[in-house]
Amino acid sequence: METVFIKGLGLIGSSLARAIKQDHPQIQIIASDVNEETLQYAKENNIADQVVTDMTGVEQADYIILASPVSQIIKDIAALANLKLKSGVIITDVGSTKQTIMQAAKVLTQQNLTFIGGHPMAGSHKSGVRAGRADLIENAYYFLLPASESADTSKLTWLLAGTNAKWLELTPSQHDKIVAQISHVPHIIAAELVNQTQQAFKDEPVGMRVAAGGFKSVTRIAASDPTMWSAILLNNKELILKQLTSYITGLENIGALIEKEDRSALFDFFKRAKVSRESLNTPVRAPFYDLFLNIPDKSGEIAKVTGMLAKHQLSIINIQILEVREDINGILQLVFNTEEARDQAARILEKDYEIVTR
Template identity: 90%
Template sequence: METVFIKGLGLIGSSLARAIKQDHPQIKIIAGDIDEKSLLYAKKHKIADQIVTDMTGIEQADYIILASPVSQIIKDIAILADKKLKPGVIITDVGSTKQTVMQAAQALNHRSLTFIGGHPMAGSHKSGVQAGRADLIENAYYFLIPASKNTDISKLTWLLAGTNAKWLQVTPAQHDKIVAQISHVPHIIAAELVNQTQQAFKDEPVGMRVAAGGFKSVTRIAASDPTMWSAILLNNRELILKQLTGYITGLENVSTLIEKEDRSALFDFFKRAKVSRESLNAPARAPFYDLFLNIPDKSGEIAKVTGILAKHHLSIINIQVLEVREDINGILQLVFNTEKARDQATRILEKDYEIVTR
């Protein structure tokens, strides 16, 4: 029987544990965390077979997954470098920055230990073991960064096959540049927008109370774990500072256009953004197909929609309610992995619902 040691039972660590248990029930999972409540929850709900508050039992692990904040992952790698580990053990992490982690992992390479950097591009504004889901990473990109070109990743992808992730190998530098722009900087912007809005409405509490629609969509990620994000920003500081400078310059340019009342340039600004944003749904870049429909704000309405699709054996890979307005209807976004499935769902649902063209 193979053993997996997972250090850190937050959203990602507990989701990986669930996916492994679901796909490989014969594997023993040892979970380590400093939060005893998280450990007890994991044991009670059979997410882990054994729980520890330290690294007890890590010597028997065939796989080690480091799922703490990046700063702790780096410390744990240094600890592992001095431990007697099982021959052939595969060590990986799920940190949101990779250059600092891969640099720390050189201490493991000197001992001929296999280290494969990892980062699943999935998450939630919720955190903790209770927020974890076996399908959290389904159809999401999962970056893998082998320590060397000859590293075999097949055993790790077998272990994590239950996540149904889309594997993508990149270099540490490529990874950090990508996530700085599409993940790290957006989190900063969302947090600052919430903080600035809170300050603007300090004498008008009704302002925050009515905030909805686009504001909620843009700032949803501001509710993420502050401990984790503080660590992420400091571990990718150079790239984030560079991209923040570019973002600030862009805002200053827009401010200048508004001052000059340059309608044509402002139109071009929004037009470029619209074209780029719409291209994200192009099949060549992201093979997902969206369907939007109006649904009444009634209990059980979403279950009714999914029930209809289930009867026709149509699988949804993602679903969400878009908070775009405050009237009696909402916009339900359904995501399919093929154009055929999306079109079939459209034909079925348009009998009972208004399809929204976006």
């Protein structure tokens, strides 16, 4: 019987535990957390088989998942280096920065231990063990960073197969640059916008009460865990500071355009953003396989397509409409994670729809 040791039962740690239990019910999970209420909830809700407040049981684990804030993960790595771990153990983490963690993990690889850095690109404005879900990471990118060329990721992806994540290998520097721009800086901006708005409305409390729509969408992530985000920013500070400086410069340039009433330049600013934002609907090309269909502009057509595939238990990674006009056919793009799934879907759908070659 294999054993998984999870250190940290917050949103991500508890979600991974749930996904592992759902997909591999025979695996024993030992969960560690400093919060007694968290551990009690995990035990009562079958998230973990055994709960501890320290590293008790880690030496018998086949897999170790470090799911605490980044600064704590680095401390835990140092602690593991001084323990007699099981032969063949696979150690991973879920930290939101990677260069500092991978540097710390050298003390493990020097002992011929397998360390695979990890970061699931999923989350919620909610935090804690109660917010965890087995499907939290479904169809989200999960970055993997093997600490050595010999590190085999297949066992780890098998363990976490129940997450239905999309695996993507990166280098530590690639990872930290990407997340600084698309995750870390946006969290700072969202938090500052909320704080600034609170200050602006300190004498008009109705302002915060009526905030809705765009404001809530833009600032949703400001409700994330302060402990976690404080640690993240200090562990990726050089890239974050660089990108914050660039962002501030951009805001100053927009301010200058407003001051000059340069309508054309302001239009171009919003147009570029619109085009770039719409491109986010396009998935990363390499690991996925597309199928394009001509579908009539009729109610229920998309439901019909997905229903036909569901009958054959085919899972769609992404779906979008590329072009729809009234009274003419549109193009439906279906994305699959294997070539075999795409080809099977084509055989199923070609009886009712025209397959488009692009």
